[in-house]
Amino acid sequence: LATASGVRWLGWLGPQGGLLIEGPATPLPRVQVQDDRQFGMAAYEFQLYAPVGARLEPGQPVELAFRLAPASSASLAAAEQRLRQLSGPLAMNQPLVIRAVSLDKATVPRYGRLELSIDLQATYDNPFDPEQIDVTAAFLAPSGRELTVPGFLYRPYARSRAGNSERLVPSGPPSWRVRFAPTEVGEYRFQVTARDRSGHRSSVPATFQVTAGNAPGYVRVSPDDPMYFAHDDGSPYFALGANVCWPGSAGTYDYDEWFPRYAAAGGNYARLWLGPFDVFTLERQAAASRDDTGLGRYDLANAWRLDYVLELAERQGLKLMYCLESFNALRSRPQYNYWHLNPYNAANGGPLATPEAFFTDEQARRVFKQRLRYLVARWGYSPNLLAWEFWNEVDIIDKYVSSEVVRWHEEMSRYLREIDPWKHLQTTSYAGSAGDPAVDRLPEMDYSQTHRYGPRDMGADLPGWSARKRAYGKPHYVGEFGLDAGGSGSERDPDGLSWHNGLWASVMAGDAGAGMLWWWDSYIHPRNLYYHLAALAAFTQGIDWPRQGFAPAAARVEFVTRPTQPIYEDLVLTPSAASWSPSPANQPVSFSLPRSGPLPDLTNLSGLLHGLKNHRDKHNPATFALDVARPSTFQVSVNGVSGHGGAALLIRLDGQEVLTREFADPDGLAKTDTLRQYDGKYSIDLPAGPHTVVVENTGADWFYVGYTVTGYREVWEPRLRATALAGKELVLAWVQHRDSTWSRRADGVEPGPIAGARLVLPALSGAWTAELWDTFTGQVINRLPIGAAEGASEVALPPIERDLAVKIRRR
Numbered sequence: 001l002a003t004a005s006g007v008r009w010l011g012w013l014g015p016q017g018g019l020l021i022e023g024p025a026t027p028l029p030r031v032q033v034q035d036d037r038q039f040g041m042a043a044y045e046f047q048l049y050a051p052v053g054a055r056l057e058p059g060q061p062v063e064l065a066f067r068l069a070p071a072s073s074a075s076l077a078a079a080e081q082r083l084r085q086l087s088g089p090l091a092m093n094q095p096l097v098i099r100a101v102s103l104d105k106a107t108v109p110r111y112g113r114l115e116l117s118i119d120l121q122a123t124y125d126n127p128f129d130p131e132q133i134d135v136t137a138a139f140l141a142p143s144g145r146e147l148t149v150p151g152f153l154y155r156p157y158a159r160s161r162a163g164n165s166e167r168l169v170p171s172g173p174p175s176w177r178v179r180f181a182p183t184e185v186g187e188y189r190f191q192v193t194a195r196d197r198s199g200h201r202s203s204v205p206a207t208f209q210v211t212a213g214n215a216p217g218y219v220r221v222s223p224d225d226p227m228y229f230a231h232d233d234g235s236p237y238f239a240l241g242a243n244v245c246w247p248g249s250a251g252t253y254d255y256d257e258w259f260p261r262y263a264a265a266g267g268n269y270a271r272l273w274l275g276p277f278d279v280f281t282l283e284r285q286a287a288a289s290r291d292d293t294g295l296g297r298y299d300l301a302n303a304w305r306l307d308y309v310l311e312l313a314e315r316q317g318l319k320l321m322y323c324l325e326s327f328n329a330l331r332s333r334p335q336y337n338y339w340h341l342n343p344y345n346a347a348n349g350g351p352l353a354t355p356e357a358f359f360t361d362e363q364a365r366r367v368f369k370q371r372l373r374y375l376v377a378r379w380g381y382s383p384n385l386l387a388w389e390f391w392n393e394v395d396i397i398d399k400y401v402s403s404e405v406v407r408w409h410e411e412m413s414r415y416l417r418e419i420d421p422w423k424h425l426q427t428t429s430y431a432g433s434a435g436d437p438a439v440d441r442l443p444e445m446d447y448s449q450t451h452r453y454g455p456r457d458m459g460a461d462l463p464g465w466s467a468r469k470r471a472y473g474k475p476h477y478v479g480e481f482g483l484d485a486g487g488s489g490s491e492r493d494p495d496g497l498s499w500h501n502g503l504w505a506s507v508m509a510g511d512a513g514a515g516m517l518w519w520w521d522s523y524i525h526p527r528n529l530y531y532h533l534a535a536l537a538a539f540t541q542g543i544d545w546p547r548q549g550f551a552p553a554a555a556r557v558e559f560v561t562r563p564t565q566p567i568y569e570d571l572v573l574t575p576s577a578a579s580w581s582p583s584p585a586n587q588p589v590s591f592s593l594p595r596s597g598p599l600p601d602l603t604n605l606s607g608l609l610h611g612l613k614n615h616r617d618k619h620n621p622a623t624f625a626l627d628v629a630r631p632s633t634f635q636v637s638v639n640g641v642s643g644h645g646g647a648a649l650l651i652r653l654d655g656q657e658v659l660t661r662e663f664a665d666p667d668g669l670a671k672t673d674t675l676r677q678y679d680g681k682y683s684i685d686l687p688a689g690p691h692t693v694v695v696e697n698t699g700a701d702w703f704y705v706g707y708t709v710t711g712y713r714e715v716w717e718p719r720l721r722a723t724a725l726a727g728k729e730l731v732l733a734w735v736q737h738r739d740s741t742w743s744r745r746a747d748g749v750e751p752g753p754i755a756g757a758r759l760v761l762p763a764l765s766g767a768w769t770a771e772l773w774d775t776f777t778g779q780v781i782n783r784l785p786i787g788a789a790e791g792a793s794e795v796a797l798p799p800i801e802r803d804l805a806v807k808i809r810r811r
Contacts, residue, residue, distance in 0.1 A: 010031050010033075010046070011071055011076035012033070012044070012046075012071075013071075013073060013076065014044065017070060017071075017072075018070065018071035018072055018073065018075075018076060019046075019068070019069075019070065019071055020067075020068070020069045020070070020071035020075060020076065021046060021048070021066055021067070021068055022066060022067040022068075022069070028048055028049060028050075028064075028066065029049050029050075029165050029249075030048075030049040031046060031047065031048055031049070032046070032047040032049075033045070033046055033047075034046075034047065048064060048066060050062050050063065050064040089291065090126075090127050090153065090174055090291045090292060091124065091125050091126075091127070091291065092121060092122055092123060092124055092127070093123050094121035094122060094123060095121065095123075095198070096121070096122045096123065096194060096195075096196050096198050096199060096200070096201050097120070097121050097122075097201060098118060098119070098120055098192060098194055098201050098202070098203045099119035099120070099121070100118075100119040101116055101117070101118050101119075101192050101203045101204075101206065102116070102117045102119075103115075103116060103206075103208055104116075104117070105208075106208055106209065107208065107209045107210070107211060108182060108208060108209075108210055108211070109210070109211050109212070109213025109214075109215065110182055110183060110184065110185055110210055110211065110212055110213045110215065110217075111181050111182070111183065111213060111215035111216075111217055111218075111232075111383050112181060112182075112213060112215070113179060113180075113181055113381050113382070114179070114180045114181070114182070114208060115177055115178070115179050115180075116137060116151075116177065116178040116179075116180070116190075116192065117175060117176070117177060118135065118151065118175070118176040118177065118178065118192055118194075118203075119175075120135065120175075120176045120194055122194060122196040122198075123196050123197055123198060124196055124197075126296060126297060127153040127174070128153065128296060128297050128298050128370065128374060129296055129370060130150070130370065130373060132196065132197070133194070133195070133196050134150075134194070134195040134196075135150065135151030135152075135176055135178070135192065135193075135194045135195075136148055136149065136150050136151060136178075136192070136193055137149050137151060137178040137180065137190050137191070137192045137193075138190060138191050138193070139180060139182075139188055139189070139190045140188065140189040140190070141182070141183070141184045141186075141188060142184050142185070142186030142187055142188065142210075143184055145184075147180075147421040148421070149178055149179070149180050149376075149377065149380075149381075149421055150178075150373050150374075150376065150377040150419070151176050151177060151178045151192070151194075151377060152176070152177055152178075152179075152374055152377040152378045153174050153175075153176060153177075153300070154174065154175055154176070154177040154300070154303075154378075155170055155172070155173070155174040155175075155300040155301075155304070156170070156171045156172040156304070157169065157170055157171055157300075157301055157304045158170075158171040159251070159252060159253075159308075161250065161253055164248070164249055164250050165249045165250065165251075166247075166249070166250055166251030166252060166253055166279075168251075168301045168304065168305075174300070177378075178192065178377070179377070179378065179379075179380075179381040180381055181381040181382065181383065181422065182210040183217070183232070183422075184210060185210050185211065185212050186209070186210060187207055187208075187209055187210075188207060188208055188209075188210060189205055189206070189207050190205070190206060190207075190208070191203055191204075191205045191206075215383060216231035216232065216233045216235045216383075217231045217232025217233055217383055218231065218232055218383045218422055218423070218424065219231055219237045219319065219383075219386055219387075219425060220232065220423075220425070221425070221446055221447070221474065221475060222236070222545075222546035223546075224546040224547050224549075225545070225546040225547070225548075225549060225550070226473060226474060226475070227470065227473075227474070227475055227476075227510060227512060227550075228475060228512050228545040228546040228550075229425075229447075229475055229512050229513075229545075229546075230546050231383075236543070236544050236545045236546055236547075237268070237319070238268075238512065238513055238514075238540055238543070238545050239268065239269040239319070239386070239477060239512065239513025239514065239516075240266060240267050240268050240269055240513065240514050240533060240536065240537055240540070241262055241267040241268060241269030241270050241271075241318065241513075241514075241516060241533070242262070242267070242269075242270065242271075242516050242517045242518075242520050242524060242533075243270070243271045243479075243480060243516050243517065243518050243519075243520055244258055244259075244262070244270040244271065244272070244520045244521075245271055245272055245273040245278070245323070245520070246272070246273055246278035246279065246280060247278075247279060247521075248521060251279055251305060252305050252308045252309060252312075254521070255308075255309050255312055256312070257525075258520065258521075258525060259309075259312050259313060259316045259318060260316060261525070261530050262316070262318060262530065262533070263316035263317055263318060264530070264534075265530040265531070265533040265534035265537060266533060266534055266536075266537020266538065266541070267318060267530075267533055267537070268317060268318055268319060269318060269319055269320075269321070269386065269513060269516070270313065270318050270319075270320055270321075271320070271321045271323060271389070271479070271516065272306075272309065272320050272321070272322055272323065273323045273326060273392065274306070274322055274323060274324050274325075274375075275324075275325065275326065275329065276325065276326060276328050276329040276338045276341070276342065277328060277338055277341075279302055279305055280302055280305060280306055280309075281299065281302055282298040282299055282302055282303060282371065282374070283295070283296070283297070283298060283299075283343055283371055284299055284302075284341075284343065285341045285342070285343050285348050286343060286348065286349065293343075294343055294349070295343040295344060295348075295349065295350050295351075295367060296367045296370055296371075298371070298374055303378060306378075306379065307378070307379075310379060310382055310384065310385065313384050314382065314384045318384065319383075319384050319385070319386035320384060320385055320386060321386050321387045321388075321389050321427075322375070322379070322385060322387070322388055322389065323389040323391075323392045323429075324371075324372075324375070324388060324389060324390055324391070325390065325391050325392070325394075326391065326392035326393065327391070327392060327393045327394055327395070327396045327397050327431070329342050329344075329355075329358075330342070330355035330356065330358055330397035330398060331355065331396065331397050331398055332355060332398055333398060334644075334669070334672050335672045335673075339355050339398070342355075344358060344364055344367075350364075351363040351364055352364055354398070354399070355397055355398045355399070356397065356398060356399040356400075356401060356404070359401070359404040359405055359407070359408040360404055360408075365408070365411065365412075368412065369412070369415050372412065372415065372416050372419070373419055375388070376416070376419050376420045376421075380420050380421070380422055380424065381422070383422075385424055386424070386425060387424055387425035387426060387427055387446070387447075388416060388420075388424055388425070388426050388427075389426075389427050389428060389429060389479075390409060390412060390413075390426070390427070390428040391428045391429060392429055393429060393430055393431035393451060394428060394429075394430065395430045395431055395432050395435075395436060396431045402436055402438050402439070403438075405436070405439060406436075406438050406439055406442070409428060409439055409442060409444060409445070410442060410444055413426050413442070413444035413445070414444065417444070425446040425447060426444060426445060426446050427445055427446060427447050427448065427449060428440075428445060428449075429449045429451055429479050429480070430449075430451060431451055432451075432579050432581060433450050433451060433452050433465055433576075433578070433579075434468070434579070435448065435449075435450070435469075437472075440469070440472055441472050445474075446474065446475070447474050447475035447476060447477070447512065448469045448472055448474060448475075448476045449476065449477060449478070449479035449480075450462075450465040450466070450469060450476070450477075450478045450479065450481075451478075451479055451480040451481070452465060452478060452480070452481040453480075453481065453482050453483070453484060453485040453518075453578075454483065454484065454485075454578055454607055454608075454639060454640070454704050455481075455574055455576065455607070456572075456574045456607075456637065456639065456706045456741060456742075456743035456744075457501070457572070457574040457738075457741045457743065458481065458498050458501040458502040458505055458515075458741070458742075459501040459502075459504070459505040459721060459723075459734075459736045459741065460505075460574055460721070461505075461574060461576050462478055462481065462502055462505045462506050462509065462515060463505055463506070463508070463509035463723060464576055465478070465576075466478070466506060466509035466510060466511050467509065467552075470510060475511075475512035476511055476512060477506065477511045477512050477513035477514070477515065477516065478502065478506050478511065478515035478516060479516055480516060480517075480518050481502050481515050481516070481517060481518065482498065482517055482518040482519055483498050483639075483742065484639075484640055484674060485518070485674075486640070486673055486674040490519065490522065490523045490527070492679070492742065492746045493742035493745070493746065494527065495527075495529075496523075496524070496527065496529035496532055497740070497741065497742045497745060498517075498741075498742040499515075499517045499524070499529060499532050500532045500775070500776070500803075501736065501740070501741065501742075501803075502514075502515040502517065503515055503532060503533070503536050504536065504734045504736070504775060504803065504805065505723065505734070505736075507536065507540065507732070507734070508723040508724060508725055508732060508733070508734045509552070509723065510550060510551070510552055510725060512545075514533075514536060531776065531777075532776075534778055535773075535774070535775055535776055535777060535778035536775070536778070537778070538778030538779075539773050539775070539778060539805055539807065543730065543732075547728075548727030548728055548729065548730055549727055549728050550725040550726065550727045550732075551725065551726060551727075552723075552724070552725060552726075553724040553725060553726035553731065553761060553762055554724075554761070554762055555722040555723060555724035555733055555759065555760070555761055556717075556722055556759075556760050557717065557718055557720040557721070557722045557735060557757050557758070557759055557760070557797070558717050558718070558757065558758060558760060559716075559717065559718055559756055559757055559758075560756050560757065560758050560796070561756060562716060563716055566596070566714035566715060566716055567714070567715050567716070567719075568629075568630065568711040568712070568713065568714060568715075569711070569712075569713045569715050569719055570708050570709065570710050570711060570712065570713070570749075571593065571708065571709040571712040571713045572706070572707075572708050572738070572744070573602065573605065573706060573707040573708070574607070574706055574743075575602065575605040575606055575607035575608075575705070575706065575707075576602075576603070576605075576607065577603065577604060577605065577606045577607060577608075578606060578607040578608040578704070579606075579608065580608075580615060580618070580702075582617070582618065583604075584603075584604040585603075585604045585605065585606035585620065586606060586610060586615075586617075586618035586619075586620050587618070587619075587620055588619075588620060588621050588622075588623070589604050589605060589606075589620060589621075589622050589623070590622075590623040590624075590625070591605065591622070591623070591624055591625070592624075592625040593624055593625065593626055593709070593712075594627070595627055595629055595712060595713060595714045596713065596714040596715070605622060606620050606622070606705075607704055607705060607706065608702050608703075608704055608705070609621075609622070609647070609695070609696070609697035609702060609703055609705050610697060610701070610702050611645075611647050611648070611697045611698065611699040611700050611701050611702060612697075612698060612699070612700070613645065613699075613700040613701065614642070614644060614645055614700055614701040614702075615701070615702065619697070621694055621695060621696035621697070622694070622695050622696075622707075623692060623693070623694045624692070624693045624694075624695075624707070625690070625691075625692055626686065626690065626691045626692075626693065626709065626712070627689070627690050627691075628686050628687065628688050628689060628690075628691060628709075628712065629688060629712075629714070630688055630711060631685070631686065631687055631688055632685075632686040632709055632710050632711050632712055633683045633684065633685055633686060633709075633710045634651070634653075634683065634684050634686050634693050634707070634708075634709055635681045635682070635683045635707065635708040635709075635710065636649065636651065636681070636682045636683075636695055636705060636706075636707060637680070637681050637682075637705065637706040637707070637708065637743065637747065638663070638678055638679055638680060638681075638682065638703050638704065638705060639679055639703075639704040639705070639706065639743070640674045640675070640676065640679065640703060640704040641663045641665075641674065641675040641676075641678050641701075641702075641703040641704075642665070642674070642675070642700075642701035642702045642703065643665060643671060643672040643673045643674055643675055644665070644669065644672050644700075644701050645665050645668075645669075645699070645700035645701040646662075646663045646664045646665035646675065646699055646700055646701065647663045647697050647699035647700065647701055647702060647703040648660070648661065648662050648663055648697060648698045648699030649661040649663065649682055649695070649696075649697065649698075649699075649703070650694075650695075650696045650697075650698045651682070651684055651693065651694070651695055651696075652692075652693070652694040652696070653684055653686075653691060653692075653693055654691055654692055655692070658684050659682060659684050660698075661678070661682060662699070663675065663678045663699060663703060665700075678703070681708075681747060686709070695707070706743065708747075718754045718756075718757045719737065719738045719739065719754060720735055720736065720737055720738065720754055720757060720800060721735070721736045721738055722734070722735045722736075722759055724761060724806075726761075726762065729809065729810045730807065730808065730809060730810070731761065731764065731768075731806075731807075731808035732805070732806070732807055732808075733759060733761065733795075733805070733806040733808070734775075734803065734804075734805050734806070735759060735797065735800060735803060735804045735805075735806065736802075736803040737751045737754060737800055737801060737802055737803060738751075739751035739752075740801070740802040740803055751801055751802065752801070753799040753800065753801040754799065754800050754801075755798075755799040757797045757800070758794050758795060758796050758797055759794065759795040759797055759806060760789075760792050760793075760794055761792065761793045761794075761795070761808075762791075762792065762793065763788070763791050763792055763793055764786060764793045764808070764810075766810060766811070767785075767786075767810070767811040768785075768786040768793070768808050768809065768810055768811060769783055769784070769785055769786065769808070769809055769811055770783065770784055770785070770786055770795045770806055770807070770808045771783050771806070771807040771808075771809070772784075772795075772797075772798065772804060772805075772806060773804070773805040773806070773807060774804075775802075775803050775804065775805050776802070781798070782798070784796065786808060795808070
């Protein structure tokens, strides 16, 4: 018998009597019951966990207090009754009456929150089902516009902290609320109506006043430029932040620590997951002692946590994207599968025999719409709610059927827009970086996202995905990215260079926000990497993104004085393709790599080599034709091996096997985490002359891969990359040393400073001034006038060892 704060009572009836375990004032965070008959012992085992922090110091005492008593069915029933008296039942069986409606304030600023408390009695079993009890408030704006907002059941909680664990206990009975944010100044009129099986009742109409305030309003797709966002008042919104999707054991206390750090660094965005496995999950598997769990019922303690975090975000100036569902809920196969806990699962009393039926089953769609209604009722008021994200990575459920998912998104989006008076933005996301164009192009999806893991050079990789998504004619940003989706890459990039490069590259690609890194709790915060965000926030402050009319601009870097001899540089290939779906990259490919001049189109060079067993139909050995001027080495960089069976590397040189390595999975399928013990470089020598190199995975499953040919390319230009955006009064550029990447650093390559270079941009008419920015400190390091050459504008660059940002203003 549990409460939201932990285990207070646990009752067990066996064949020879019962047992009652009663927790102290501070509940036990966890009690595990184990049937030891599976081990040949005629016993049951109860494992009690003490409330302690995440770390125990040597000699630290641990106190575990509980009451253990024999029990009968009668005594257990009495214990359950005590629990229900504490929590308060949610069902009600009373004649329908609205006794009173009270406002939390008589005057509210425009876009501020007004909350109505409704003293209501009615008859219903499930207070979350509007077919049983439907509470709404009708608002009449000063302009005559009418808005209808659903009400919701609310319960207050008091939080406390025991060690590093959050505890919630109900601090009052459940009650009905309506939340509303006015968008006009003047007098509003409203009236509350409640309907149950017996009929309907309405409150006496009342009024409240709205003052002007200074809030900018809700975020929309900008009418000035459909590639960017703006508030209702026209001010720009450019998303800067990260995924901050769920807390640790400290619950909302973690956000007390995290959100101020993002805000102090200039952040204005975070993403939250509303399930299926974290403390924000609303619709959970039914628990016998909780009548706010199960299909079509919502965990009121977790809803209170969402209240707290959203209100904290409002105070810190952060806007949140609520991710409503994740692939885990419809995934039965490893890993990260939660289908067995899904209340929609027939095994748990739900309507679905298979996960994919979620998108077509009539009852499932109806119940999900009911959840959307509760979301709008409780959190739709807030201008700090940026967007509703229907799915996280919906393409990696058990069985993805595009046509069914398209129809589901159309239906749910239209319903949500119909019931959401404030018309928040809507989006969805995919694990495959290409997404599903059939969904991403839907007019119902206000913006698109890209999730991207594994690139060895974020600065080279992310802009390509941004360019693809720009073709949809709507805003885009990289919703997730990182070294590794499995979370084991931070030790290879301790200073966050991958995040740094992803931030700047996505901005200069024309995205509506900077790339959003994953691993907030185990990487950004413990390594104190917020300074990367702060520097970018300083650079972007005050830019009116929609009204500048930004577009990608041609940019290059050249030496002021051309070298007399070529420079021999490493050829570093960072494949952008990586998928488990049929594609041109998931078949044998061949490339001829010249020593100088343009490289061939490498779109179909995969960063994921598939083996001969698990994905045999996607087996994709890569063949490279080379003409080596000087003795060199060909290096294969392995960056993660499948934990579903391992892999094996084979390299052939001119038809002969010259290197083989077995990447064995030591525990079979017992653990499926990505294997990291094989990460590193595997090299063969290349004599001068023409050669053919074949790289193949002859093992069971996949590994991530990159390629380097040392000293191969003959170049006459500096090893610097430039990307730029040109607007009406502003030009932005980012110049990156090509060796300033997490992977080159992990390979032991430290970029040397490159001096004597200049940035070349299309000709700018009139007088302009360039600011040179340090991208790590967010400081201007120099200002200088723009030079002009025939058909171009030039900016003299200082020696560059890592990267540099340039902001060019019209004078």
